[in-house]
Amino acid sequence: MVETRHVSVKDGDVLLLVGTMKGAFLFRSNAQRKRWEMAGPYFAGQAVYALAYDGRAGRRRLWAGTGSEHWGPTLSSSDDFGRTWDTPEKTRVRFPEETGAAVKRIWQVRPGRADEPGTLYCGVEPAALFVTRDDGASWSLDRGLYDHPHRPRWLPGGGGLCLHTIVPDPGRRDRMFVAISTAGVYRTDDGGATWRPRNTGVRAEYQPDKYPEFGQCVHKIVQHPARPERLFLQNHWGLYRSDDAGDSWHDIANGVPSDFGFAMEIHPHDPETVYILPIESDAFRCTPEGKLRVYRTRDAGRSWEALTKGLPQKNALETVLRAAMSADPMNPAGIYFGTRNGQLWASANGGASWTAAAQGLPAIVCVKAYRVGEPKGARGGTSAARASTRPRAAKRTRVRGAASAARRRGTKPKARAMKAKKR
């Protein structure tokens, strides 16, 4: 029986939630982010594609979308940083009976805006969006998207027909973006009642019509709250920016070794700065030339530079998936990513240098970074929302394991600076 370790987490700590194919792990550090303590595995043996921390309205809550190959997907939460998880008898996220559909996998859990602290969103396979307005007690299917006339012609990508990315617009309450593989980007401007494809300019390499209205295999989209009209998109071939909330997209693959990739993250304080991790091709989904390189633009995609200091530049055939890169809100920003080979890499200086926070984990599919404590603006909710309680119909289950935390020091491979490869 695997032993689950726990860590004590304090306000001000930086938290990494790491989902793998065989369980979830939690890493904590102080603001310096030099050493990481590891906790877990939670849900040992289950694939954990979706993790989130919700610090709104005074909460300290973790959410985990887990999937057992045998027993199906479950959405669980913890209010004590993983020591106990609730185990709902009736799964929370479920399709209405009349749809005849069943949730195969939970791909993303996304807390809503700071001023709506009872709202969370959940993206699943088969592609659908669920929302709760009562802090997870009850979830409902977004029928506007589920009943979209395009739906019968959406096709599954390699990971299934999944809604993997949810971006609530910070400025416009009724606007939200979702990304679906393989359907593309859809946007609602009326709170989910209707959705329009927003894929103009995004190439569908694998179709006879290279620029269809929908059907693109978008791998990730990111948006900066300070500039919500601008989005960046990592496609299944193609790197794009939109300056008009997705109405049109423009190629920004300027000087990257490959415009194929999955992961993408935006800098927490600079809307011009974006990170990606190029992958050689859809046939050989590994880092080009065996070099593990994060690419960063600081001018909204006009140019990209390779970030390599501390990352292996030889025989590093790695794959980084769409949910496996994240930024913390600190200054300087921490950037993190995990690989299919179980390496967790961390930079406490915006990507200038990297250290391995962990190696030898199961295949990593999800990395999410947070600062623990009240986020700015989170007190904007109503008193009723603040008073919200744990999700109902859930039984708390003690996770067995030693209470003492084990400190795990990361190794520090030889640093080697690399210049950006220009194409």
Added chain:
Amino acid sequence: MVRFRIPGFLRTFTAGQAEVAIERAPSTVGDALAALCALHPGVRDRVTDETGKVRPHVNIFVGVENIRWTGGLATPVPEGAEITIVPAVSGG
């Protein structure tokens, strides 16, 4: 009466019991499963999905016969039968 044998994962939802007896004799596996889920509601969503189908990597045996080959949830259950829920061999 029939008796369910419960695998380790599901015992979270059966108060730790490895065996659960259904006193009222059910006629089919579906009836027996419904009776089990009435006693232990958390079992339902793990054994079946929202549509009521047994999950593809879960096997249910009546005696030594897998119900996939004997009529699924409509498989008759003789008095005194032992019904075993087993996670299939899968994954990596």
